[in-house]
Amino acid sequence: MKIRNILITGAAGFVGSHLAERLLGEGYRVTGIDNLATGVQKQVPKSVRFFKRDIRDPSIVSLFGNIQAVFHLAAKNCISDCQNDPVETTDINVRGTANVLEACRKANVSRVIVAESSALYEGCTQYPTSEEEVCPQSFYAQSKLAAHALATAYQRYYRLPCTSLRYFNVYGPRQDYRRTIPPAMSAFIIQLLKRQRPVIYGTGQKKRDFIYVDDINDFHLLCLKDRRSIGQTYNLGSGKKYSILQVYRMIDQMLQTGIKPIFKRDLPGEAQVTLADIGKARKLGWKPKTTLEDGLQNSIEYIRRVVVSHQ
Numbered sequence: 001m002k003i004r005n006i007l008i009t010g011a012a013g014f015v016g017s018h019l020a021e022r023l024l025g026e027g028y029r030v031t032g033i034d035n036l037a038t039g040v041q042k043q044v045p046k047s048v049r050f051f052k053r054d055i056r057d058p059s060i061v062s063l064f065g066n067i068q069a070v071f072h073l074a075a076k077n078c079i080s081d082c083q084n085d086p087v088e089t090t091d092i093n094v095r096g097t098a099n100v101l102e103a104c105r106k107a108n109v110s111r112v113i114v115a116e117s118s119a120l121y122e123g124c125t126q127y128p129t130s131e132e133e134v135c136p137q138s139f140y141a142q143s144k145l146a147a148h149a150l151a152t153a154y155q156r157y158y159r160l161p162c163t164s165l166r167y168f169n170v171y172g173p174r175q176d177y178r179r180t181i182p183p184a185m186s187a188f189i190i191q192l193l194k195r196q197r198p199v200i201y202g203t204g205q206k207k208r209d210f211i212y213v214d215d216i217n218d219f220h221l222l223c224l225k226d227r228r229s230i231g232q233t234y235n236l237g238s239g240k241k242y243s244i245l246q247v248y249r250m251i252d253q254m255l256q257t258g259i260k261p262i263f264k265r266d267l268p269g270e271a272q273v274t275l276a277d278i279g280k281a282r283k284l285g286w287k288p289k290t291t292l293e294d295g296l297q298n299s300i301e302y303i304r305r306v307v308v309s310h311q
Helices: 014-025 058-064 079-084 086-106 139-158 184-193 213-225 244-255 292-310
Strands: 005-009 029-033 049-051 069-072 111-117 162-167 169-171 199-201 210-212 233-236 262-264
Touching: 005 014, 014 029, 014 213, 029 058, 058 086, 069 086, 079 086, 079 139, 086 111, 086 139, 111 139, 111 213, 139 162, 162 213, 169 213, 169 292, 184 199, 184 244, 184 292, 199 244, 210 213, 210 292, 213 233, 244 292
Parallel strands: 005 029, 005 069, 029 049, 069 111, 111 162, 162 233, 169 210, 199 262
Antiparallel strands: none
């Protein structure tokens, strides 16, 4: 069966809205679901058949008719918020995922791509980290591990064709700057453009593997076209790591502000290092294309044009 009709949960979010644009550009028909708790509806392309719905609502099964592939991206994913409310975190990320998988089963969806996270490697000390070395620590990471177990069970018992993707630190235009504690890149750019001192939590020596959103979407398309991805789990990162302080200095140099950051107490539940072993993803013919410098410049241009100019 040729895949033409695709549903995205979390379609109004950062990755979801970019994915919707990309799929539409490739000629797919896209349905989007988002409860708009953190997503922004104006980010959803107008050609998307959009529904404001919660993934925990059993009635969403009615939206899966004639859908051939599902990207399940919706989640509660701010680690600090998840640490403060493990009950809601579990409800959204575990029960919500079960509800989406059940809707996929009932609708006989032929491809399901489930978003996971590099947070599953929080306690690992082997770098780069392969897909087998799982050691979750935070409530968020534990909830994503449970969601992974559900997808595995649906694959095993119902033959639902699932693929799990472990995103490392995805960045780019529309990154979730509205969070209680925004991702470092967007927070740094916004504050420096406003000539304010950004906050760095801890010493700034935590190292992260940053991957640009367009590179993630390249792999999303591969999953739709390459059946070798079914039943597999893939790390999606750049295979390179940078400290938070390095990233800050790169952004500061690009903007030429000379502003010094404010250092505050470290946040709980975060990994000290993330670095993806992307060998498995490369075997499908994928590789990251966007340099950190180019990705940051794209992010700066977007935030300057869309965010800061309207505040």
